[in-house]
Amino acid sequence: MAAAREIKAREMVDAGGDDAVELAKRHLVQPWPYAGSVGAEARALIGEGDGIYITDASGKRLIDGPAGMWCINVGHRRExxxxxxxxxxxxxxxxxxxxxxxxxxxxxxxxxxxxxxxxxxxxxxxxxxxxxxxxxxxxxxxxxxxxxxxxxxxxxxxxxxxxxxxxxxxxxxxxxxxxxxxxxxxxxxxxxxxxxxxxxxxxxxxxxxxxxxxxxxxxxxxxxxxxxxxxxxxxxxxxxxxxxxxxxxxxxxxxxxxxxxxxxxxxxxxxxxxxxxxxxxxxxxxxxxxxxxxxxxxxxxxxxxxxxxxxxxxxxxxxxxxxxxxxxxxxxxxxxxxxxxxxxxxxxxxxLLEEGVLQHAREIAPYFQAQLKTLEELPLVGEVRGVGLMACVECVADRESKDPLQLDKDVGKRIDAHCHELGLLVRPLINMCVMSPPLIISREQVDDMVAILREGISRTMDDLRNEGVWRG
The missing domain is CATH 3.40.640.10 (Type I PLP-dependent aspartate aminotransferase-like (Major domain))
Structure with a gap:
C-alpha cells in the first residue's frame, strides 16, 4: 500500500512538476526572497509526506528534519x-x-x-x-x-x-x-x-x-x-x-x-x-x-x-x-x-499528543540530543545545543574565536545541499543547521538523521578546504 502511494505521488509530481516550477517562477512570490530574485524563483518541490519523511520532485525520500517549519509534530499523513x-x-x-x-x-x-x-x-x-x-x-x-x-x-x-x-x-x-x-x-x-x-x-x-x-x-x-x-x-x-x-x-x-x-x-x-x-x-x-x-x-x-x-x-x-x-x-x-x-x-x-506522542517525545529527547552532540567531534562544529526535539549545529571557522565563517555565510546551505542528496532535509540558518523532526521519530531514524548530517558536514568541510575558504 505504501509503495503504491509513493508511485502515485511520484507520478503526480512528474506530471505537474515541471509546470509547477515554471508557474512558480512566473507567478509565485516566495517568502523571504531577495530583491534580485523576487517573483522569479522556484524552490524544492515536495510531492508527498508520510510519517517523518517527505518525497521531492525526483522521487527522493527525505527525512523531514525541520518537521515542515517546526510544526509537523505528529507526522505526515495522519488519517x-x-x-x-x-x-x-x-x-x-x-x-x-x-x-x-x-x-x-x-x-x-x-x-x-x-x-x-x-x-x-x-x-x-x-x-x-x-x-x-x-x-x-x-x-x-x-x-x-x-x-x-x-x-x-x-x-x-x-x-x-x-x-x-x-x-x-x-x-x-x-x-x-x-x-x-x-x-x-x-x-x-x-x-x-x-x-x-x-x-x-x-x-x-x-x-x-x-x-x-x-x-x-x-x-x-x-x-x-x-x-x-x-x-x-x-x-x-x-x-x-x-x-x-x-x-x-x-x-x-x-x-x-x-x-x-x-x-x-x-x-x-x-x-x-x-x-x-x-x-x-x-x-x-x-x-x-x-x-x-x-x-x-x-x-x-x-x-x-x-x-x-x-x-x-x-x-x-x-x-x-x-x-x-x-x-x-x-x-x-x-x-x-x-x-x-x-x-x-x-x-x-x-x-494524539496526549495518547502517547508527548510521552514518546520526552523519552526519545535525551537520545536525540546525545546523538547529535557527537557531531562536535567534527572540527567545523563549534557547538551542538538543544532541548527536547529541537537542536542546532553551529559551525565556526575556529572554536577559539567562535568566528561564524565570515568568508562563507551560506555554510548552512552547503550542508543542506549535501544532506538533500543523501536523504535529509535540513533547516539552514547562515552558519547553523537546525533540526526539529516530527515527534514520532524512532531511535533508528535518529541514527539515520545524524549519520547523514555527519556526512553532509564532512563533505562541506572538504569543499571549504578545496576552495581555500577554511583550513580546519
Whole structure:
C-alpha cells in the first residue's frame, strides 16, 4: 500500500512538476526572497509526506528534519486528522466569529486552559504565530488604555529573537538580516541581549552571564521607566535564532522583575508549545514560569491547518471587567478567528499528543540530543545545543574565536545541499543547521538523521578546504 502511494505521488509530481516550477517562477512570490530574485524563483518541490519523511520532485525520500517549519509534530499523513477535516467541513465549514460561534473552538479553549500554567484561562484564536503575537501586543495596548496608562506601551525584546512577520511582531525580531531592509515600529521596542551562553563574553562563566542578563534587564527597566514598559516578549527557547536555550533560572528571574514592575510577560510558545519539548506548554512544565499571556501556533494542529492563538490571564480579564470603561471596545478580530475546521483538527491533534506522542517525545529527547552532540567531534562544529526535539549545529571557522565563517555565510546551505542528496532535509540558518523532526521519530531514524548530517558536514568541510575558504 505504501509503495503504491509513493508511485502515485511520484507520478503526480512528474506530471505537474515541471509546470509547477515554471508557474512558480512566473507567478509565485516566495517568502523571504531577495530583491534580485523576487517573483522569479522556484524552490524544492515536495510531492508527498508520510510519517517523518517527505518525497521531492525526483522521487527522493527525505527525512523531514525541520518537521515542515517546526510544526509537523505528529507526522505526515495522519488519517485521523484528514478525516476530522473532512467531517467538520461537511458539518460546518465556516461561521462568522463577529456574531456567531462554533462548538469546536469552545471545547479547544477549555482544553488549552486545562493545560496552561497559572491562571491562563481564555484563548483568542488567530491564523498563525505572527497574528498570535500581534494579538497579544494589541491586547497589551488595549489593557493599558482602559486602565488609564496610555504611556505604558513599550515592548522589551531580545537579540536573536524571532516573533513573526506582521508589522508589530516583526518589530521585535532580533536576528541578523531580518530587519536590514524592512521597516518596523522601532519607537515601541527596546532590545536586550540574547541569552545565548555560547556567545557570552570570553572569560565569563555561565552563572556570571546569567547575572549580567538579569542586571541588564533590571537596569533597562530603571532607565526607561516601568511606567512606560507594557510587556516583555520572549521565547522560552529562541528557535529561529539558533535554538538558544537560556541559562538555568534566567526566565524565572526575568518573570519576577516583570511582576515587580507590572510589566506583562508574554511567553512566545509558537515553536515550543504542543509537544516540541515534550509538553503542551513548556513555560510552566519545563521553566517554572506562569506568564500573563502565552502565544502558540504550529504544533497546535501539527501543521495540518493554519491556527494559532494567545492565552490570556484571568487576572487581566477581570481587571478589564472591573474598570471604569465597560464600553471600551477591543477592536481586533480576524475573519478566520476560531475557525471550526482548524479547531476541530486541533482537538484531534490534542488527543494524539496526549495518547502517547508527548510521552514518546520526552523519552526519545535525551537520545536525540546525545546523538547529535557527537557531531562536535567534527572540527567545523563549534557547538551542538538543544532541548527536547529541537537542536542546532553551529559551525565556526575556529572554536577559539567562535568566528561564524565570515568568508562563507551560506555554510548552512552547503550542508543542506549535501544532506538533500543523501536523504535529509535540513533547516539552514547562515552558519547553523537546525533540526526539529516530527515527534514520532524512532531511535533508528535518529541514527539515520545524524549519520547523514555527519556526512553532509564532512563533505562541506572538504569543499571549504578545496576552495581555500577554511583550513580546519
Amino acid at each position: 485521523e486528522l484528514a478525516r476530522v477535516m473532512y467531517d467538520q467541513a461537511m458539518a460546518l465549514s465556516y461561521n462568522t466569529p463577529w456574531y456567531t460561534m462554533n462548538a469546536p473552538s469552545a471545547e479547544l479553549a477549555r482544553r488549552i486552559a486545562d493545560a496552561a500554567p497559572g491562571d491562563l484561562s481564555h484563548t483568542f484564536f488567530t491564523t498563525g504565530g505572527s497574528s498570535a503575537v500581534e494579538t497579544a501586543l494589541r491586547f497589551m495596548q488595549f489593557y493599558n488604555n482602559v486602565r488609564g496608562r496610555p504611556e505604558k506601551k513599550l515592548i522589551l525584546s531580545r537579540g536573536g529573537a524571532y516573533h513573526g512577520s506582521t508589522y508589530l511582531s516583526a518589530s521585535l525580531n532580533g536576528r541578523p538580516r531580518d530587519r536590514d531592509w524592512m521597516d518596523g515600529a522601532d519607537e515601541l521596542v527596546v532590545k536586550l541581549s540574547s541569552p545565548n551562553p555560547f556567545r557570552r563574553p570570553q572569560g565569563m562563566s555561565v552563572p556570571a552571564f546569567t547575572d549580567f542578563l538579569v542586571d541588564q534587564f533590571r537596569d533597562t527597566v530603571a532607565r526607561v521607566g516601568a511606567d512606560r514598559i507594557g510587556a516583555f516578549v520572549g521565547e522560552p527557547v529562541q528557535a529561529s535564532g539558533g535554538v538558544v536555550v537560556p541559562p538555568d533560572g534566567y526566565l524565572k528571574r526575568i518573570r519576577e522583575i516583570c511582576r515587580e514592575n507590572d510589566i506583562l510577560y508574554v511567553s512566545d510558545e509558537v515553536v515550543t508549545g504542543f509537544g516540541r519539548l515534550g509538553h503542551v506548554f513548556a513555560s510552566g512544565d519545563m521553566f517554572g514560569i506562569d506568564p500573563d499571556m502565552i502565544t502558540f501556533a504550529k504544533g497546535v494542529t501539527s501543521g495540518y491547518f493554519p491556527l494559532g492563538g494567545v492565552i490570556i490571564s484571568e487576572r487581566l480579564l477581570e481587571e478589564l471587567r472591573r474598570s471604569n470603561h465597560p464600553d471600551a471596545l477591543f477592536g481586533h478580530g480576524l475573519t478566520y478567528t476560531s475557525h471550526p475546521i482548524g479547531c476541530a483538527v486541533a482537538l484531534k491533534n490534542f488527543d
